[in-house]
Amino acid sequence: MTVEEEAAAVGEDQEIISWFEGVADNAGLVQTQTLRRIIELNHGTEYLQKWLGRDLQIQDLDPAALESLFISSVPLACHADHEPYIQSIADGDTSPLLTQEPITTLSLSSGTTDGRPKYVPFTRFSSQSTLQIFRVFPIRAGGRILEFIYSSKQFQTKGGLTAGTATTHYFASEEFETKQKRTKCFTCSPYEVIAGGDYKQSTYCHLLLGLAFSDQVEFVTSTFAYSIVQAFAAFEELWEELCDDLRGGTLSPRVTSPEMRRAVMDRLSPNPSLASKVEKKCRELEGSDWGRLIPKLWPSAKYIYSIMTGSMQPYLKKLRHYAGYLALVCADYGSTESWIGVNLEPHDPPERVTFTVIPTFSYFEFIPLYTQNKQDSSNLVVTDDFVEGEPLPLSQVKVGQQYEIVLTTFTGPPSFVITSSILGLYRYRLGDVVEVAGFYRGAPKITFICRRKLILTVNIDKTTERDLQIVVEKGSRLLSQTRAEVVDFTSHADLAAHPGHYVIYWEVKGEVADGVLDACCREMDVSFADHGYVVSRKTGSIGPLELRIVETGTFGKILEYYIGNGATMSQFKTPRCTTNQVLLRILDRCTVKRFRSTAYG
Ligand code: AMP
Numbered sequence: 343m344t345v346e347e348e349a350a351a352v353g354e355d356q357e358i359i360s361w362f363e364g365v366a367d368n369a370g371l372v373q374t375q376t377l378r379r380i381i382e383l384n385h386g387t388e389y390l391q392k393w394l395g396r397d398l399q400i401q402d403l404d405p406a407a408l409e410s411l412f413i414s415s416v417p418l419a420c421h422a423d424h425e426p427y428i429q430s431i432a433d434g435d436t437s438p439l440l441t442q443e444p445i446t447t448l449s450l451s452s453g454t455t456d457g458r459p460k461y462v463p464f465t466r467f468s469s470q471s472t473l474q475i476f477r478v479f480p481i482r483a484g485g486r487i488l489e490f491i492y493s494s495k496q497f498q499t500k501g502g503l504t505a506g507t508a509t510t511h512y513f514a515s516e517e518f519e520t521k522q523k524r525t526k527c528f529t530c531s532p533y534e535v536i537a538g539g540d541y542k543q544s545t546y547c548h549l550l551l552g553l554a555f556s557d558q559v560e561f562v563t564s565t566f567a568y569s570i571v572q573a574f575a576a577f578e579e580l581w582e583e584l585c586d587d588l589r590g591g592t593l594s595p596r597v598t599s600p601e602m603r604r605a606v607m608d609r610l611s612p613n614p615s616l617a618s619k620v621e622k623k624c625r626e627l628e629g630s631d632w633g634r635l636i637p638k639l640w641p642s643a644k645y646i647y648s649i650m651t652g653s654m655q656p657y658l659k660k661l662r663h664y665a666g667y668l669a670l671v672c673a674d675y676g677s678t679e680s681w682i683g684v685n686l687e688p689h690d691p692p693e694r695v696t697f698t699v700i701p702t703f704s705y706f707e708f709i710p711l712y713t714q715n716k717q718d719s720s721n722l723v724v725t726d727d728f729v730e731g732e733p734l735p736l737s738q739v740k741v742g743q744q745y746e747i748v749l750t751t752f753t754g755p756p757s758f759v760i761t762s763s764i765l766g767l768y769r770y771r772l773g774d775v776v777e778v779a780g781f782y783r784g785a786p787k788i789t790f791i792c793r794r795k796l797i798l799t800v801n802i803d804k805t806t807e808r809d810l811q812i813v814v815e816k817g818s819r820l821l822s823q824t825r826a827e828v829v830d831f832t833s834h835a836d837l838a839a840h841p842g843h844y845v846i847y848w849e850v851k852g853e854v855a856d857g858v859l860d861a862c863c864r865e866m867d868v869s870f871a872d873h874g875y876v877v878s879r880k881t882g883s884i885g886p887l888e889l890r891i892v893e894t895g896t897f898g899k900i901l902e903y904y905i906g907n908g909a910t911m912s913q914f915k916t917p918r919c920t921t922n923q924v925l926l927r928i929l930d931r932c933t934v935k936r937f938r939s940t941a942y943g
Contacts, residue, residue: 365701369784370737372701374405380705380750381408384766387438389427393417393768409735413707418733418748418769434501440766483526485560488552488640490569491529492544493537494910509565509912513537530555534605541901541911543597545573547606550584550593552640553620554610559640563647565673565912567654567661570646572901572911574664575829578632581624589617631825634666645669650692652790653915655811656831658692675790677774678913679767680704680751686782696779696787699736707733708745711775711794728794733769739778739786746794747772775806797919798835800842800884803875807918814846817866817889826852830897833919834926836888843885844870847929849892860937863889867939879942886939896932900925 365372378400384390385398393416400408417423427439493510512518513536522528529536530551531544538544552559564570577584583594591612593603623638636643646665650658650672661670672690675683675697682704683697690696699706710731733748751767773795776788792808799805810833818828829849836845846866850859867887870876878884901914903924920926 362700363783366698366783366785369699369701369786370735373705373736374409376702377412377705377750378405378408380766381412384438384440384442386442387440387766389424389440389766389768390416412750413733413769416769418709418771419767420771420773424767424770432499432501432503434499434503440768485527485642486555486558487522487527487529488548488555488559488562488643489529489531489536490545490548490562490564490573491536492541492569492911493539494905494908510537510910513912527560530559532605532609534599534601538599538602540599541905542576543599543602544911545576546580546584546594546597547602549573549577549580550587551606551609553584553588553616554613556616556620556640557642559643561643561645561647562636562640563673565649566915567648567650567657568914568916569911570648571657571660571664574632574635575660577635578628581620585617585621585624588620589614631663633663635664637666637668643668645671645688647671647673649673649675651675651695652792653807653811653918655692656814656828660827675788677772679770679772680749682706682747683788686787696789698782698785698787701736701785705750706736707748707750707769708736708739708776708778709733709748709771711744711746728775736786737784741778741780744775744777744791747774747776798833798844800835800837800844801874801878803870803872803878803884805844805870805872805875809870809872810846810918812871813866813869814848816869817846817862818848820858820862820865821850821854824852824854824858826850826854829894830916832897832900832917832925832929834921834929835919839885841883841885843888845888845890847890847892847896847933849894849897851894856935856937859889859891859935860940863887863937864939864941867941886941888939889937890929890933891935891937892929892932893934896928899928899932903928 381390381394381398382400385394385400394411395415403411424440430439491509491513493513513533531548535544535547535551538547552562562570564573583596586592587594587610589612591610593606593610597603597606620639627633627635627638636646645668646661648654648661650661650670658670669689670692671688672685672692672695674681674685680703681700683699685695686698687695711728712731713728728744728746730746734745739745749767749770749772751770771794773793775791775794777791778786779789780787792806795806796804797807797810814828814831821827827850829851831846831848833847834845836843846863866889867879870879870887875884879886897916900916901911904914905911917925920929
């Protein structure tokens, strides 16, 4: 960058920071304006005309009146309500169904939360907002980034639209390139490695190039923390082969993709002294169970940056083990549907991180959620898990209260963001439960609690992903007396036998005596705090918890099953509960030990 360009960039950063503060100060007003803009751009669409009528005269309504009309006329919706429209768009219908402007690209959500990929229209706005976040919170310039990122295959829908996961579009976008140029920090791997299509081959190349540039790596990152943990678990197995390649400037035959091979070979040259240094460190690390692997092999790395909250929390312990004293910086909170909030305090550990909701990202509503016993008002709606209150606008949320997020997605250019195509989801229930922890100026700071959907239920019991995570965390603490650890886990409510019972599957690394696993099983059974579960266990209407140990590599097979079905490593989240028959067959086939809890008599 020239001096002039540098000065312009600094000016731009400052402009964005003051813009951001202004937006946060006036969050309520900005939301009302954001919604008005969304409606202005899309009131001619089939979806909005269905609910707002064909004769809406927007100019006759002030933004607040339009907001009231929108909320009272357009119903809350879930993916199934938008899906017929999105399917028609994918099939080539170019009439204004959800958006006035034709949609040219579709994003697939990871699909691992719901079990199958969902189509969500994608706009350049998603990439631009990522860039914008990056500019607001600049990283240290210079050096390299070790990024464990992976694209899925992009493909054409029947109607000729390009479909792929949101991260896939992003890694292929100009913004991804611009971000690197702008921050002067470049990813170690070329695009051919990111887009190689085989996550094992890509991981090998990420690691090899990461080692080749080891003294320049400024930080280590991935979209979700799972990918980093997976990559270093692979490193433990592959390091000797990696050292051979470093030494000779060669590439293992395990990488078969010609494009990937060419791109990696272009960046490698023989480096025997580095190979010997890495080899020596690896021998030492092997003896200390690979603790502090990252700072030892990447001495210039300052921090790890990734999504570490929510369903990534179970991988934190392993991540800390690899990261040693390096800071763990939580990446922002977003989804394929919309970006939601940014982490303004990079120093906060994952356990305390909050995300400030950005009022220009989308129009947000918050459905208050109460646990059943707090029901005290007749206008509350009882649903399967929580009791819901009336949706509130962003400016009316209360500290300490939990909410489900509802999105009406942005469909036009807010300040600093240029969009080229348009997306439209209206009063869309995202299915995420968040808690308001405070405010940054007028914008709420939220913590991610869990996915809303119940994952385990046999009769009156209600277990969420977070409940299960806590239970597994408590059960696995008993392993601390051994050198073993839980690599990954999932669960299933077995209703085939009577009484039904919960089954928890663990993949364990290291040797553990059966007596310890038996104790873990019992500990987990008594750790489910849900009143319905405890009562049902005491009365015998839910059977004893079952812990099944699956063989090494089982969760790798699950990952492969999802990737085979269009998911991407970058957005993969192990399903914490499953009723999917293919997965259950994999888990059954791989079960090597079973334990039944002896708690509750
Ligand atoms: P995807 O389906 O791949 O678009 O993933 C989006 C989902 O990932 C969100 O709806 C959340 O459930 C989860 N998620 C995204 N960012 C975070 C975060 N920072 N903390 C916890 N969960 C997150």
